[in-house]
Amino acid sequence: MALSVEVKSLEMHFNMSKERLTTLKEYFLKMVRKELRFEDFVVLHDISFKIEQGDVFGIVGLNGSGKSTLLKLISGIMRPTKGNVKTHGTIAPLIELGAGFDMELTARENIYLNGSVLGFSKKFMDERFDEIVEFSEMRDFLDTPMKNYSSGMVARIGFAIATMTTPDILIVDEILSVGDFKFQEKCERRINDIMNSNTTVIIVSHSIDQIERLCQHCLWLEHGGIRMIGDSQAVCDAYKNT
């Protein structure tokens, strides 16, 4: 089996300055007085694991255990303080749907804008446009500015864009709860299709049921370290019993 994600002795620190210095005067004053103090906050430490191609990998943990930071490191948004993350293939992050939307623009314009945020060409988007509109069921509102949309409608379009291709790695962060129940079913079907096509899927969720149902392997984060890793069923059982 080919490796899809390789995380090696990863460490992530945040510099939490005691007080936030964002003005030049303060900064220089403190620098001259040698009062620049930073509190080193370790978000993640000693994280090493591998995910194989085609695996469905869950990450569980309490709030603040470092799940989102780990996802950001995998998708390349942040750089680790130490260690490294290697990924093979294209990554489609589903981290918060519709992150690239401009609410002043119409849905049609936003679909193209968001496509280019994900690095797709105009030609490619032209080909997929109808498919996206069809899936989101928003054809009647295509030329309405998105500020007039409800949050469910925004999420529909966001989901349709993010899953229109079959990426090598799909990152899913608590998004299987968008829209009405019918659309949720549709989303789960789409995710299942993607899972069956040799795509590596990384899921973060607070719904243990979902993780148990969908994932083969699972990682349990606690205070920025690995508490347990392995077979999804075993990890979820242990997590539930704490």
Place this chain on the structure above:
Amino acid sequence: MKSTGRFNLFFKKFKRFLPLLQNLTERDIKLKYRRSILGIAWSVLNPLLMMLVITQVFGLLLKIKVENFPVYYIVGVAMWNFFSDATFMSLNSVIDSAPLIKKVYIPKYIFPLEKCMFALINFLFSLIAVVIVMLFQSVVPSWTIILFWVPILYCFVFAIGVSLILSALSVYFRDLLHLYSVVLTIWMYATPIIYPVSLVKGSTLVYNIIRCNPMYYYVEYFRSVVMYGIVPDLTWNLICVTFSVGFFILGVFVFNRAQRNFILYI
């Protein structure tokens, strides 16, 4: 070997995100003129109206003696506005794109670069106003007008350099937002836009300050090819290139160093 690999990677990424650059620029243009009746015509009307006000105030009240003052002013101010718009919009560009930067991987220089593109397109529209004033004042340009793009190119590269520096530093020091508008005002008066350089040649100090100002060279270059039919000499061109390329390299260097930690501060 290693550096060519990095270069190739850079161009591959740049090509991939070229549609994004285009889409963001389109968005800015659409949003700027959406729901205004005259739309993009404002890009032409605005400099024209400003020119009317300024020429009345400075031409009649202060009695500045420049031949064809309306043309002199609008040629200069068009280029100045291009530079000040580009850099002023870039200043906020990274901070304003925080929601995107936090969620998806995007090369971050796209944001200041996009603002410079947007300003450039606006500038090209405002050139229509320049042509109108020239026709009105019956200024006949010589063949040198076909070189009008040379100073624009110099100024564009310079603006990108300055924008990269400003957008990167403003993430760490929000003071720049307030400080820079003051700097821009001083900078504008240090550039011969509403007065001729000959006016300050009497004072060596002021003249020397102006000679340190890159914008002085671009504006004068633009005027000489558009109005006076003179092609600036090699030295003048070298000065322009040095400022443009110098600031561009400095901008790339500063931005590259600073962008690593953007995500922790925006």
